[in-house]
Amino acid sequence: xxNGFSLSVLIMLIISAACGMAAYDRAEKLNYTAAQTTLAxxxxxxxxxIGLLVVYAVPVTNxxxxxxxxxxxxxHCKEPIRxxxxxxxxxxxxxx
Numbered sequence: 001x002x003n004g005f006s007l008s009v010l011i012m013l014i015i016s017a018a019c020g021m022a023a024y025d026r027a028e029k030l031n032y033t034a035a036q037t038t039l040a041x042x043x044x045x046x047x048x049x050i051g052l053l054v055v056y057a058v059p060v061t062n063x064x065x066x067x068x069x070x071x072x073x074x075x076h077c078k079e080p081i082r083x084x085x086x087x088x089x090x091x092x093x094x095x096x
């Protein structure tokens with residue numbers, strides 16, 4: 001598993017737990033029943049997870065930057081790099 005992805009999942013779980021605890025605290029202050037409190041906790045966690053999944057589902061592309069000439073593909077590894085780059089940040093090859 002990629003370290004960046006693992007860290008993202010860990011952060012997502014921490015935020016979900018915090019949302020659940022905040023929902024629990026709010027439900028307790030409003031004197032909700034046990035069932036209502038449980039639903040509030042689940043809703044807090046569920047909505048957070050759904051929101052984060054939506055954020056991760058949005059694709060990040062460089063097509064617009066490639067079309068405008070702001071970026072170009074590396075001639076060696078084909079990854080998008082800045083047009084004025086002298087060294088590819090992915091494969092470390094020197095560019096003309």
